[in-house]
Amino acid sequence: MHRYRSHTCGALRESDIGKEVRLSGWCHRIRDHGGVLFIDLRDHYGITQAVIDPDSKAFKLAETLRSEWVIRIDGKTRKRPEGTENADLPTGQVEVYVSEIEVLGAAAELPMPVFGDADYPEDIRLKYRFLDLRREKLHNNIMLRGRVIDSIRKRMKDSGFFEFQTPILTASSPEGARDYLVPSRIHPGKFYALPQAPQQFKQLLMVAGFDRYFQIAPCFRDEDARADRSPGEFYQLDLEMSFVTQDDVFAAVEPVMRGVFEEFANGKSVTPKFPMIPYAEAISKYGSDKPDLRNPIVMQDVSEAFRGSGFKIFANILAGDSKAQVWAIPAPGGGNRAFADRMNSWAQGEGQPGLGYIFWRDGEEGGAGPLAKNIGPERTKQIADQLGLKVGDACFFVAGLPKNFYKFAGSARTKVGQELNLIAQDRFDFCWIVDFPMFEWNEEEKKIDFSHNPFSMPQMGVDEFLALDANDADKILGIKAYQYDIVCNGTELSSGAIRNHRPEVMEKAFGLAGYPKEVLEAKFGGMLNAFRLGAPPHGGIAPGIDRIVMLLAGEENLREVVLFPMNQKAEDLMMGAPAEVTPKQLKELSIRIDLPKKA
Numbered sequence: 001m002h003r004y005r006s007h008t009c010g011a012l013r014e015s016d017i018g019k020e021v022r023l024s025g026w027c028h029r030i031r032d033h034g035g036v037l038f039i040d041l042r043d044h045y046g047i048t049q050a051v052i053d054p055d056s057k058a059f060k061l062a063e064t065l066r067s068e069w070v071i072r073i074d075g076k077t078r079k080r081p082e083g084t085e086n087a088d089l090p091t092g093q094v095e096v097y098v099s100e101i102e103v104l105g106a107a108a109e110l111p112m113p114v115f116g117d118a119d120y121p122e123d124i125r126l127k128y129r130f131l132d133l134r135r136e137k138l139h140n141n142i143m144l145r146g147r148v149i150d151s152i153r154k155r156m157k158d159s160g161f162f163e164f165q166t167p168i169l170t171a172s173s174p175e176g177a178r179d180y181l182v183p184s185r186i187h188p189g190k191f192y193a194l195p196q197a198p199q200q201f202k203q204l205l206m207v208a209g210f211d212r213y214f215q216i217a218p219c220f221r222d223e224d225a226r227a228d229r230s231p232g233e234f235y236q237l238d239l240e241m242s243f244v245t246q247d248d249v250f251a252a253v254e255p256v257m258r259g260v261f262e263e264f265a266n267g268k269s270v271t272p273k274f275p276m277i278p279y280a281e282a283i284s285k286y287g288s289d290k291p292d293l294r295n296p297i298v299m300q301d302v303s304e305a306f307r308g309s310g311f312k313i314f315a316n317i318l319a320g321d322s323k324a325q326v327w328a329i330p331a332p333g334g335g336n337r338a339f340a341d342r343m344n345s346w347a348q349g350e351g352q353p354g355l356g357y358i359f360w361r362d363g364e365e366g367g368a369g370p371l372a373k374n375i376g377p378e379r380t381k382q383i384a385d386q387l388g389l390k391v392g393d394a395c396f397f398v399a400g401l402p403k404n405f406y407k408f409a410g411s412a413r414t415k416v417g418q419e420l421n422l423i424a425q426d427r428f429d430f431c432w433i434v435d436f437p438m439f440e441w442n443e444e445e446k447k448i449d450f451s452h453n454p455f456s457m458p459q460m461g462v463d464e465f466l467a468l469d470a471n472d473a474d475k476i477l478g479i480k481a482y483q484y485d486i487v488c489n490g491t492e493l494s495s496g497a498i499r500n501h502r503p504e505v506m507e508k509a510f511g512l513a514g515y516p517k518e519v520l521e522a523k524f525g526g527m528l529n530a531f532r533l534g535a536p537p538h539g540g541i542a543p544g545i546d547r548i549v550m551l552l553a554g555e556e557n558l559r560e561v562v563l564f565p566m567n568q569k570a571e572d573l574m575m576g577a578p579a580e581v582t583p584k585q586l587k588e589l590s591i592r593i594d595l596p597k598k599a
Contacts, residue, residue: 004072004104010046012091016077021096023048024072024104026134027065029115037062039098041073044139049086049095050075058101068114068134070105073098122559127573129564141561144264145549149216151263152237152545155256161214161239166201168194168218178222180232188590194220197542200527202240203499206538207530214239216545222570230546230558231570236494237548240540246482246498249539250274250432257486257493257543261428264552271430274486278435284327284402287410289436292490293429295417299409302328302397305382311374314356314399326399327409330387331416334394335359339419340369343396346415352408359394360384371397414490428551430488435459438481439513441473447514448476454509456481456497466508476512486543488551496541503531 004024012021025043032038039050039062050073052062058073065071075098086092111127112120114134125132132138157163172179172193179193195201197219205213217238225231241249254274261270282289285298303326306314317324334340340357347355358367358380366377367384389395396416398409417423438458442449458465459480468476482498500506506528510520521528549561559565566572586593 008045009041009043009048010090012048012077012094012096014079014093017079017094019077020074021077022072022074023050023096025070026114027067027069027071030065030067039065039073041071041096042134046091047089048091049080050098051095052098052101056098058098061101061103062098065101065103066107068107068110068131069103070107072102072104074100122567123573126559126565126567129574133563138560141549141553141555142563144553145545145561148260148264148549148552149545151260152256153216155259156214156237156239159252159256161212162210163215164205164210164213165215166195166198166205166217170195170201180220180222183589183591185589196221197236198238202238202540203501203527203538204530206240206242207533207535209242209536211242212240217542225566225568225570230562230565231568232566234558235545236542237545238540238542240538242536242538244498244537244539246434246484246539249484249496249498249541250276253486253496253541253543257430260548261430261488261552265428266552268426268428270428274430274432276432276434279433279437279480280435282433283406287406287408287413288490289433289485290487290490290492291410291431292414292417292423293431294424294427294489295414296332296422297330297413297417299327299329299413300387301325302383302386305379305386306375306397306399309375309379311356311371314397317399321401323401324399325402326397327402327405328383328387329396329398329409329412329416330389331394331396331420332389332422333392333420334416335361335392336394337369340394340396343412343416343419347408347412350408350411355412356397356399357394358383358397360389360391362391365391428488430486433485433487434483435480436483436485437477438479438483438509439476441477448473448512450509450513451481453481453483453495453497454513455500455506456483457500458482458505458509462502462505465505468508468512470512482539484541486541491547491551493547494541494543496539498537498539501531501535501537503528506531 001022004022006022007016009023009025023041025041028040028042028047030037030039035054037052037059039052040047041050052059073096075096077094078097080093080095110131112124112131114131117135117137133142153163169182169192172181172191173196177196179196182192182194184190184192198215198217202213215238217236218233219236220233223229223231239253241252258270277291279289282291284301285291287299303318306326307318309315314326318326331339336359340359344355344357356371358369358372360367366372367380372380383395384390387395396412398405398412437451438456439448440451459482483495484497485495486493500509507517507520511517546558546562550558553561555561564572564574571577
């Protein structure tokens with residue numbers, strides 16, 4: 001028999017009854033039932049119940065065992081007594097009557113239990129992450145992650161993509177988040193950088209003629225943590241394609257994303273065909289460029305119902321600026337004063353003066369609330385008809401310049417959906433957000449600037465773009481880019497673009513944003529030189545692996561799907577990183593530490 005096990009702790013079935021077996025694992029739970037000890041023995045594969053009574057020669061040693069001790073047991077498989085079976089375990093029809101125990105690894109007092117799902121402070125969980133990973137839910141999340149990556153890799157290869165690995169030590173990026181820098185010993189005073197993304201390398205692969213590239217790429221960014229973004233490092237499905245239009249990218253990526261989610265959806269439905277929503281429409285309907293389409297609420301412009309009305313606050317806002325609007329946030333089923341007042345209080349907690357509302361109830365079909373009385377029943381009915389509202393419903397309003405209030409309006413839409421339980425929990429709702437503006441007005445510097453990705457191709461002919469007058473701000477601000485996002489359930493999974501592969505177009509784009517040619521050459525000369533030597537039209541995208549797994553696992557924080565995450569301060573509490581290094585190491589790197597003086 002093998003030194004440690006003949007079977008795993010998830011393998012035994014009724015067909016094994018009567019067999020002498022050997023198992024090794026952790027003492028998951030130990031129970032004393034009137035002098036008979038029951039040990040739930042756990043390994044990666046499952047749990048088997050072991051039984052030791054005083055007649056067993058192993059009983060005395062068994063009495064000393066504690067939770068999370070690692071042991072080996074020998075014994076005979078037998079059927080559990082009738083009525084004690086556990087239908088929740090694959091091994092739940094059998095148990096092992098123990099004849100021998102060997103302690104392989106004793107455990108000191110645990111800083112946190114492994115058995116059960118009780119929540120523990122983040123610092124404890126991260127410092128003892130190896131214990132945390134023994135817990136069933138987290139263990140299953142990590143195994144899910146592995147299966148998801150396997151599925152993605154297979155689907156990409158089946159779709160004709162080739163897997164390549166791009167460099168980890170590279171040059172510092174002049175744009176984007178802060179780099180993690182790596183000092184060079186051989187070249188004193190010079191630094192490598194860990195890649196924020198393989199962006200330039202994957203584009204150079206297209207220039208090199210490889211046509212379809214992908215990798216499960218590690219990315220490193222020195223930025224603050226968020227629930228949907230890990231500090232330090234993260235992984236993405238990085239891909240690029242040559243000789244493609246935006247629609248070609250969609251046609252290649254959408255089946256992969258849909259297929260992966262359908263495979264691991266666990267009964268939830270997945271959008272059969274991802275709708276394409278223009279950026280401007282997403283903002284006006286949902287108040288966000290990453291809308292949660294499980295929420296049925298769609299906002300509308302109801303400015304005409306308030307223009308010249310008796311509600312002077314809104315009427316004056318509309319009269320004072322031609323770009324001002326009043327948006328309505330319908331709340332089906334929210335037609336009572338208590339809910340309306342609660343939403344108004346929430347708005348004040350968000351730093352707003354309040355949230356205007358109308359609600360409809362029996363006997364007040366013309367609308368109730370102060371705002372309804374100010375504008376009168378005719379205008380109130382106009383709003384109800386436009387939004388399809390009825391008795392039992394409510395509606396909330398925000399007014400001003402949409403560019404100033406759309407994010408708050410989007411938050412209010414989400415809050416209404418949550419409070420009224422309108423958000424479906426049994427779906428993965430996908431969409432493409434398209435037609436992003438290429439430029440925006442920088443109010444602080446009073447100049448045109450890039451809206452998001454400066455390397456996207458503009459949605460206009462090359463000759464027309466090159467002929468643009470730098471002083472024609474309105475026309476420039478109206479240009480849309482071939483840039484797109486994948487969004488699922490209100491989470492942005494990735495951004496992508498058809499790349500600006502024409503050097504003269506790139507020079508013009510940066511010139512319109514106020515960057516002289518010499519600045520472009522200094523920062524992106526390598527890429528420009530490659531493009532000057534024959535670059536194909538190309539485009540790509542990079543869905544976040546961590547976010548995909550987070551959605552599929554039903555988690556709200558990336559730390560629940562990452563093996564060894566850092567805390568919010570970008571510290572690895574388990575390994576003690578970042579850490580000081582020795583003077584010898586610093587000397588080898590020609591580095592002297594100059595810490596800021598304490599206040």
